[in-house]
Amino acid sequence: MPREKGEKxxxxxxxxxxxxxxxDTVEAGLVLWGTEVxxxxxxxxxxxxxxxxxERGEAWLDAVHxxxxxxxxxxxxxxxxxxxxxxxxxxxxxxxxxxxxxxYTLVPMSLYFKDGRAKVELALAKGKKEYDKRQTLRExxxxxxxxxxxxxxxxxxx
Numbered sequence: 001m002p003r004e005k006g007e008k009x010x011x012x013x014x015x016x017x018x019x020x021x022x023x024d025t026v027e028a029g030l031v032l033w034g035t036e037v038x039x040x041x042x043x044x045x046x047x048x049x050x051x052x053x054x055e056r057g058e059a060w061l062d063a064v065h066x067x068x069x070x071x072x073x074x075x076x077x078x079x080x081x082x083x084x085x086x087x088x089x090x091x092x093x094x095x096x097x098x099x100x101x102x103x104y105t106l107v108p109m110s111l112y113f114k115d116g117r118a119k120v121e122l123a124l125a126k127g128k129k130e131y132d133k134r135q136t137l138r139e140x141x142x143x144x145x146x147x148x149x150x151x152x153x154x155x156x157x158x
Contacts, residue, residue, distance in 0.1 A: 004116040004157060006089035010040050011111045013047040018133060020107055026095075028059065029086030035076050036083075040118060042069075045111050052085060052106035052122055054096040059085035064108060069121045085120070091139035095124055103127070 016022070037047070050064035061083045068076045088158070098104045109121040112150075128136075 004037070004113065007114050009042050009110060009112040010043055010044040013050070013107065013109050015048065016107045016109055016123065016125065018128075018136070020123070020127055021107070021132075022109075022123045024124045024126050025109060026087070026091060026122050026124075027114075028120050028122050028134060030061065030120055031084040031086065033120055036066050037118060037142070038071075039066050039069045040111070040113070047108045047111060048110045052108065054092060054099065057089075057092065057104075059092055059095075061085050061108060064111070089138055110142050 044067050046065040048065075050061060052059060052061050054060070055140070063080055064083065065080055095106065099106065103126055105125055105127065107123050107125045109123045111118070111120050
């Protein structure tokens with residue numbers, strides 16, 4: 001029986017939705033060392049430069065920064081090491097074929113604890129062009145302005 005219940009988010013990659021079109025997401029387990037888990041439980045991690053890749057039929061997460069545990073000793077972990085992802089064989093086969101097709105990449109969206117176990121939400125994503133990013137920002141700004149106008153109109157109408 002797990003000691004903890006529920007979900008505790010450690011880190012999110014907010015920039016990923018700005019830089020990529022998200023096609024599909026999946027939850028994967030992580031193989032971690034003891035000091036990495038302790039550092040994550042303190043809420044310290046960064047997914048900004050992280051990415052996932054496939055190598056010899058296995059999924060790996062690279063460039064995710066989990067800082068060293070401050071009370072760790074000489075056997076502390078390396079902050080940006082490769083970490084193995086725990087996925088089903090069918091998921092690995094399906095997603096590795098998409099990535100090999102070209103244009104797709106695997107991006108970590110969030111890192112969290114679910115019932116005491118470290119999980120990462122991976123997204124199959126396609127990179128946005130610069131004009132796509134500008135269009136997304138413009139759409140968001142237009143909706144915000146429309147909401148503001150509706151709010152002021154409702155206030156004056158009362």
